[in-house]
Amino acid sequence: MQHFDSDYMEGAHPLILQRLIETNMEKTPGYGCDYYCENARDKIRKACNCADAEIHFLVGGTQTNATVIKALLRSYEGVLAADSGHISVHEAGAIEAGGHKVLALPQKDGKISAEIVDNYINIFNKDANHAHMVKPGLVYISYPTEYGTLYSKEELEQLSSVCKKHKIPLFLDGARLGYGLMAKDSDVTLETIAQNCDVFYIGGTKVGALFGEAVVITKPNLIENFFTIIKQQGALLAKGRLLGIQFDTLFSNNLYFEISKHAIDMAEKLKDGFAKKGYQFYFESPTNQQFIILENKKMEQLEQAVSFGFWKTLDEEHTVARFATSWATQETDIDHLFELL
Amino acid sequence: MQHFDSDYMEGAHPLILQRLIETNMEKTPGYGCDYYCENARDKIRKACNCADAEIHFLVGGTQTNATVIKALLRSYEGVLAADSGHISVHEAGAIEAGGHKVLALPQKDGKISAEIVDNYINIFNKDANHAHMVKPGLVYISYPTEYGTLYSKEELEQLSSVCKKHKIPLFLDGARLGYGLMAKDSDVTLETIAQNCDVFYIGGTKVGALFGEAVVITKPNLIENFFTIIKQQGALLAKGRLLGIQFDTLFSNNLYFEISKHAIDMAEKLKDGFAKKGYQFYFESPTNQQFIILENKKMEQLEQAVSFGFWKTLDEEHTVARFATSWATQETDIDHLFELL
């Protein structure tokens, strides 16, 4: 059976496991106050070219979104996000459980534009009843988006600019950040992101780590007492050094970028293969998630030997399927897939 | 200056004030445990033909929606509502502050259909990822809607039926209930509402009372410890008898219905007047709120002598204005308005 279901089906990159083994019996203080975490923070600051960044390590994506968003908003504020955004749909109401409305915006290819954000806030400000409404207090975007698409550098700068204009922070969910940064033709670097976002996170769970997300607060003192907020949210790992070791490894010798690049290469190979065989794509995705339109008959046949994600029913005879590659995908997995097709 | 801004510009119907004066120096227990509240409950039960109904008196609409919805939902559930619903837009995120997502549905004329609700829940149930999503746990509708429109008896029965099918309660926001019940050609009675809804409230604030909303729970024991929930929400009035006296008066001698009828008569007169002068309506509203399309020049001229609500900008030359009548509107107010037009 070939598996293309998701990008979190394996454990961790072998180098990470090796480091965990080497350090296993060392005794360190808990909660992220150890040497490995400090090391990882330094390396991430350098990679972001953001010497003042405050960095915290959390365990998972929904947890990170809920914690950061709760920390950034006042009680009367909500978060602007694409209606297809992870926080809008697939986090079981974690943002609302924290007391805040997700103000869903229409998206195009999973992205929201600076113009739409600007319009929303302008209309809000002009509305005679806006004191009875949820104030937009934050913009949330995903990079790559849930549809595998990417913001360009210009689009990020425009979003950043509109946020500055309205004095609200921009938060970027980078659960799959590496796969965005290493996409072909992407003009966005980690530095671009650090320059344009007030807070973002570098996803580990889907990019080579066992688990872990590195939150980067690019403006020092933006969030007071974030450590305690993390604790209150149940998001503070006792053995914090496990996160430090993982990110230290990922940000040594360019590993994070190399394994991300590999996943992109695999995605390109997959894309080419499908294209050559005449398949069509539901989204034009330059990243590790590919959305293929399959005839239902073909799909059923394929499911005998390959597993992949159901995305949506297109029409009575066609389904959109999601194929994800990752740092762990092997070239032979894809060869084998196309033998089956 | 003539005022048609809203239906809560005056104090209370004079009979209510009179009763408050007569009873002012009586000593009663607090928190709704008094003779007047009991009396009012009995009269409401009779008016609803629902002998087992549990009735609680709260102070205002947003408060009532937030309290009832929090009481009806479990932490992992959200509330289905029209995207134009009061809870979706104009309650400053009160539902989310209580921890729950408002699952916004597309509406037609401010209404959601049983079909749309059914589809939403069916699609949710079939979604392979639904355990990662907010479960629809309640349907919220307004009667009349925020657009002044009404559900027919058949539409209510269909909504009720789809809720029963999916085993979730139906909650009706009746902030302007009287104005819906007394609309021309409405086939919905208070009994219809009690039969089809699990919980609803009878609006007092906008229909003759100083303030107050009577929550009717038609199924006994549907909500455990609702008294304590009300207290926790800060919605328990110390001198509860003020609410009892008001609803006792409104439900004596048909007062609630008669004053509602008067508001409808005034709205019809207003409607006829505008129609005769060739104005167009943005919504076809049979209730006390009328949405008139005004040329901007005309509007500015009118604003010198009449106040009304801004609803929305239609195009560069036209605006939609809201004119509301109420139990307190006088025929001469409207005559005077048309002299000005």
Added chain:
Amino acid sequence: MQHFDSDYMEGAHPLILQRLIETNMEKTPGYGCDYYCENARDKIRKACNCADAEIHFLVGGTQTNATVIKALLRSYEGVLAADSGHISVHEAGAIEAGGHKVLALPQKDGKISAEIVDNYINIFNKDANHAHMVKPGLVYISYPTEYGTLYSKEELEQLSSVCKKHKIPLFLDGARLGYGLMAKDSDVTLETIAQNCDVFYIGGTKVGALFGEAVVITKPNLIENFFTIIKQQGALLAKGRLLGIQFDTLFSNNLYFEISKHAIDMAEKLKDGFAKKGYQFYFESPTNQQFIILENKKMEQLEQAVSFGFWKTLDEEHTVARFATSWATQETDIDHLFELL
């Protein structure tokens, strides 16, 4: 039957009802943006000698506590309060429902001292684990306390000073404020309170109004968007002018102070009566609540003709009963009580 159960058994002072009648058919804007609210705000600012104070009118005490405390705290903070405080015991968890811990402090006669607050915060700051604990972010006191006792001017100044030292606000719950201010030998004025507290409220519900609490924020801009926070909490009265009219009346011609003084006179008469008959007091209360130790036999006999509050079981043969006077208590009520004793 004589009633001394509580201080909210009647409606409102007759002058308030009269003003409600006189203004009943006036049309005003909603939500506290009317002429009467503005007038009341001006009079309260003058009475407090606090020209910059921001004033909001809410409906009830629990609601006001929950709304103010939520507005003043960040997510990781809690509120310091006496373990006998209203928010600690009798608000059904409203503070916790807003996400915050009540950090209960030991009290003496219902009061917490500056020293205890200072110690608590110092110990917290020194605790090596304090980042894992709830940060004290606010001090809450009641004036009078739940035991009828009063802080002296010096005690308030000390509390204020310790709060300033630790940079946290001081919030005073004045549900029975008038009865404290007019107590015999009290050296605290409204001005004292305004000078020492960051936020406090002037209770109307228990002191002559039908309902209503006036929140005074003595530092402008301490709370951003408090209007929206009030709305979100379901605490915004549509016909806000009802609150404005009531507080305008209470703060005209010294009414609030005179009727409070009357309640104190009645309490003193009650106290003298009990003392002369040899009864003992459980607390030494200078305000309108008196806590009398009754032999159970005597109590049962008394209950035939007089109603009062149960406070606590003292021992097998004695009970502590609470007798409350109010603006509405008549001298003959008390005469009649002592005829029965």
Added chain:
Amino acid sequence: MQHFDSDYMEGAHPLILQRLIETNMEKTPGYGCDYYCENARDKIRKACNCADAEIHFLVGGTQTNATVIKALLRSYEGVLAADSGHISVHEAGAIEAGGHKVLALPQKDGKISAEIVDNYINIFNKDANHAHMVKPGLVYISYPTEYGTLYSKEELEQLSSVCKKHKIPLFLDGARLGYGLMAKDSDVTLETIAQNCDVFYIGGTKVGALFGEAVVITKPNLIENFFTIIKQQGALLAKGRLLGIQFDTLFSNNLYFEISKHAIDMAEKLKDGFAKKGYQFYFESPTNQQFIILENKKMEQLEQAVSFGFWKTLDEEHTVARFATSWATQETDIDHLFELL
């Protein structure tokens, strides 16, 4: 430097790391729906002798407490716990952030008795104002307690019985469960715990795992939709199999119990050593945490070569220090400590 600071200073038991390596490149479904989680569940059910138990794996202790408690309580309920309990003091208000009050009870040696719980609930039920108060809806205990002490089988049965009597669940926090079960003279087994608690968790983080807590719901269907609640709390690990593999290993070949026993042996050795040297103990702890009274001078000297936890200042010349052993403590660590003393 010898370290006795806490029981989470190392990584994981080598067998766990080995299993993680062996399984690393296997592809499994996410979120705990994999083969390893199922296996671990079966083994835990057997170890508990509770065939119907529902088992979920979470990441950390505060997270588990917050998630389980929120799932078990209705909005108007609070949780009874020792005032020294972890949820009362050291979880940064996580329970309150979820909307619930921790109803703190006086403890003896870190334990609450069935009698105290029973009294609290009886007094609550008899209180005429209890509908204005937080209803006790759950009992939380820790085993071992934060003071290293243990409930006996009889004490657990009594607590269970009083919970049944009042129809509220009993929840046991087993962050250090193994160290309790393997304590000398303990008459409590995993089966005892499963029989007496409605929900409990088996701590992995402090007992051999990298991280992870296994929640055991002994009554099927006690909590509906717990999976979604876990997701909403941000407590759902994407690569759930990491938890499955760890608990599968811990519950194979008696590993969990053996490594716990080792920690106890080390604690006994430590205890004997201190006792022989004439030191006194602040608590009489039979588990892996030992609380030693140190002269301050001696302490400062010791701190040059040994690290341990500060517990509290006893008097001007003495401090209570906490020494923790764990599965990873080596006999030579302790020998070396006593050479230094």
